[in-house]
């Protein structure tokens with residue numbers, strides 16, 4: 075289990091979530107922020123602070139946003155930061 079930032083972040087990307095994450099696992103992925111699924115400790119602190127409700131646990135990600143789960147996994151595998 076991990077938390078996932080969906081495309082709702084695009085256009086806002088205010089990094090509020092970054093300021094509350096205790097393990098600094100939220101990174102700039104270009105158009106939006108992304109959570110490193112390996113480093114996330116599932117604390118949930120980032121969820122209520124997001125102004126656009128972009129953050130979900132993996133099994134609560136809305137159907138139209140499921141691609142965000144694989145996108146985050148690929149992003150952190152490919153840049154070697156995980």
Ligand code: SF4
Pocket residue numbers: 079082083084086087088089090091092107123124125126127128129
């Ligand atoms: S708080 Fe929400 S909108 Fe802001 S950067 Fe994080 S996920 Fe994106």
Ligand code: SF4
Pocket residue numbers: 077094095096097098099100109113114115116117118119120121
């Ligand atoms: S759930 Fe906690 S550890 Fe995971 S990204 Fe959000 S604030 Fe960071």
